[in-house]
Amino acid sequence: MPARWLEVAVETDAEVADAVAELFARFGYQQGAAVFHPVAQDPDGENATIDPATPVLIATYLPLDEQVDATVERLRHGLWHLSQLGRIGELRLRTLAEEEWAEAWKSHFPVTRIGHRIVIRPSWIPYESRDDEIVVHLDPGMAFGTGLHPTTQHCLLWLERLVTPGMSVLDAGAGSGILSIAALALGARSVTAWEIDPVAGEVLRENLERNGVADRATVRIGDVTEDLTDREAYDLVVANIVARVLIEAGPRLVRAARPGAHLVLSGIIDTAEEGVRRRYHDLGTELVERRQDGDWVSLLLRRNRP
Template sequence: MPWIQIKINTTGAHAEELGDALIEQGAVSVTFQDTHDTPVFEPLPGETRLWGDTDVIGLFDAETEMREVVAGLQYHPLLGEGFRHKIEQIEDKDWEREWMENFHPMRFGKRLWICPSWRDVPDPNAVNVMLDPGLAFGTGTHPTTALCLAWLDGLDLEGKTVIDFGCGSGILAIAALKLGAAQAIGIDIDPQAIQASRDNAQRNGVDDRLSLYLPHQQPANLSADVVVANILAGPLRELAPLIRVLPKNGGHLGLSGILASQAESVCEAYAEAFILDPVEEKEEWCRITGLRGA
């Protein structure tokens, strides 16, 4: 069953109270993790935690409308409007760091391989992306990432510009560059994702062609031949006015992070501006693609 989690950083004294608040909002479980003892959630080098030493993590069914959960939490006296949080899909066993042992080279489409940076590549003549996701989402093990990688492999990216909206580990932007794109732009709300993307771009020798931005830093009037956004259904609907204008006329759009049951509502948010393809499904998740009309 697919899941989504929300993470809130706080102090040990407030953790239980916030855990109760997450349960009230519908979390099926709540986990407390000491940020000093858990490598998965260590801050970036030089980064200072704004709050405290405990991460409160609420696990929700992936059908949950997380925008409503966040809206409800904003009324909590320990949080307030605009409180810091992180929402992400759950990759298999990622929370136990078992992916480091189970993460093997994987093929997507006809040409593309995603290879852990600590393993040998199976085919030196293939298009190989060497990846260490670090603290960010995106290894290729999650169906949504796999759907996006296979789609990119099937496009003619030679000389094109690609925007990866919600870049995570940088896996999609870097794959696009290795597949022939001239330039890529990665955008993410999480500084850890920007760091992971930068590190992986350097590892793959494409950092000179990848520009990375937090949302408030991105240039105005961005556009690209190909735009891919592997986030979640709620943000894809909410941010549709921003995402719809990123592809050039005739440009490609790929959306994922969407449950099959959510596909229709996401399609409706983009149908006016795009000629949409049939929805592609994989293990309860799906991908929506299309061309922007003139």
């Protein structure tokens, strides 16, 4: 692993953020790029939306080696082209030592309040909670799910409204475990969390332990499109994955919801929404509500009763 790193960061308008993130991911270490969406919340706490007035921050990390200057030049060149489509700020460069690099992304992860009661607290920031708050202690490590992404926020807003004491919940594509932990903290009796990536699965287990809810959670490492064959019918199903997986896993996810139960589907890019809706309609669910932030769409469905 390289001893020194270059952090490359830029602020952009929302409409070019995805294209810039793709460019950064093409050159960044392990094709990684971090995207930090500004979030605004309505005073009533119901709606967390991307704040279009505040720029999106995009960052990636390059090993500081003999190719780094050429890579930065390529990035600048790509950014110049994209700046014809939307506003892109100055490219910011910062050299980091190995230890700093491992910690660097944390500086972009604040305590985040979502909905009326949910607070996502990075494990390294002290936080004094109010009585009625549900605090999720999180260290996302290499797993997806900091609570900052709009797809996660949509799910949390619905969980806050739908989880009632004693419920059983299926969390498909659990990542850091943020949704599982929130559901249990909101009173769910049990959660089954599926995750395909074993590395994320480790982070998931650690986060369940950290929040003192591991005894009410079952972790399954596997692919929900093939391996999800649970007999149990859950009171609530939440799946924040990509549209392709939601479509493929459709029959299994619908079967996993008891008749009359809600399914929260998230991670759907708007161009794929129609396909997901048609598929789930054909599988015997009805649309109850939808949320959209930028390109991201989430659907709240209910499984029809026989």
